[in-house]
Amino acid sequence: MYKIPGHHHISMITKNAQMNNQFYQKVLGLRRVKKTVNQDNPSMYHLFYGDLTGSAGTELSFFEMPIAGRTTRGTNAITQIGLLVPSFESLEYWKKRFELLDVKHGEITTYAGRKALPFEDTEGLRLILLNNNDEEIPEYWSTWEDSIVEQKHQILGMGTVEITVRYLERTAKTLKDMFGYVEVARSEKEAIYQSVAGQAFGEIVVKQQEGPSEKPGRGSIHHLAIRVKNEEELIFWDKVVKDHGFQSTGVVDRFYFQSLYFRDSNGILFEIATDGPGFTTDSTIEALGENLDLPPFLEEKRSEIEASLKPLD
Structure with a gap:
């Protein structure tokens, strides 16, 4: 049986691509590694941020939806994203940076066994910085030397992802029985699962919460x-x-990777995505994220697509 080697990416909704672009590049110091469009709706931007090349496990992805309303928080949703930083000193650095830049944040605390600093982006997306404490990270994660953040405190990649559900055992069964995640901690209404022993880059916290769905x-x-x-x-x-009774989209070619999608029995949407070919398949490393890149099947509609998009710095 194959093993899941960690997170690949995580995708969110933004109302304003320009504001989103400013926050993730100029505040968090991530690199915009791909400026493209939603392949299922090419009228909206799809932006990816990550390390030097947007390596699997570092990618934060956003669909721009200008008509998006306010999120009403609730259960049966993915509710927080962990981002790894090198050290406890990095958490202190980021706390001062957030204070200086007026980023909504909490105090340094402990989360999933690690020292952590919770914060939100400009649209209320919940994120938390996690002290990686000089532990192992995937060998192919690459530092972006042109980041606005000094290298010793840069965000390394994705860490613990939090999922909040009405029925904890249902999602637990998906992670353990289907994908081979190991349960490493458990309380009455919370459990922690890892795809790679001891590593946060494949870790998921599942919380049980009753009430209406998000x-x-x-x-x-x-x-x-x-x-x-x-x-x-x-x-x-x-x-x-499919053997576990879920409906799968089957393999979908996203050009930069291949993937499939399914919802678990709490309605959580999972994607399974391949490592390659990656974002350099249609760009040099130096030019990543600079131009509007389109998969070949959308190239003939470039003029129409560009006309529907607002220019982005």
């Missing part, structure tokens, strides 16, 4: 994508998903 809007999380190596593994997992 109503998504700006600053909400659309789906979590988990990693697989290649198409062969993706086809394997497609069968596993």
Whole structure:
């Protein structure tokens, strides 16, 4: 059986791509590695931020939806994104930076066994910085030397992702029985699962919460994508998903990676995505994120697509 080597990316909704672009590049110091469009609705931007090349496990992805309303928080949703930073000193650095830049944030605390600093972006998306404490990270994660943030405190990549559900055991069963995640901590209404032993880059916290489901809007999380190596593994997992009684989209070619989508029995949308070919398949490393890149099947509509999009710095 194949193993899940960690998170691939996570996708959110933004109402304003320009404001989003400013926050994730100029405040968090991430690199915009791909400026493209939603392949299912090319009238909206799809922006990716990450490390030097947008390596799997570092990617934060946003769909721009100008009509997006306010998120009404609730259960049966992905509710928080962990981002790894190198050290406790990095948490102190970021706390001062957030104070200086007027970013909404909390105090340094402990989350999932790590020292942590919760904060929100300009649209209320909940994120939390986690002390990686010089632990192992995937060897292919690459530092972006032109970041506005000094290298010793830069965000490394994705850490613990939080999912809040009405029925904890249902999502627990998906993670453990289908994907082989290991339960490493448990209380009455919370459990922690890891796809790679001891590592936060494949960690998921599942919280149980009753009440109405979240109503998504700006600053909400659309789906979590988990990693697989290649198409062969993706086809394997497609069968596993279907054998467990879930409806799968089947393999979808996203040009930069191949993927499939399904919802678990709490309605949480998961994507399974391949590592490659990656964002350099139609761009040099130096030019990543600078131009509007379109997959080949949308290239013939470039003029129409560009006319529907507002210019983005």
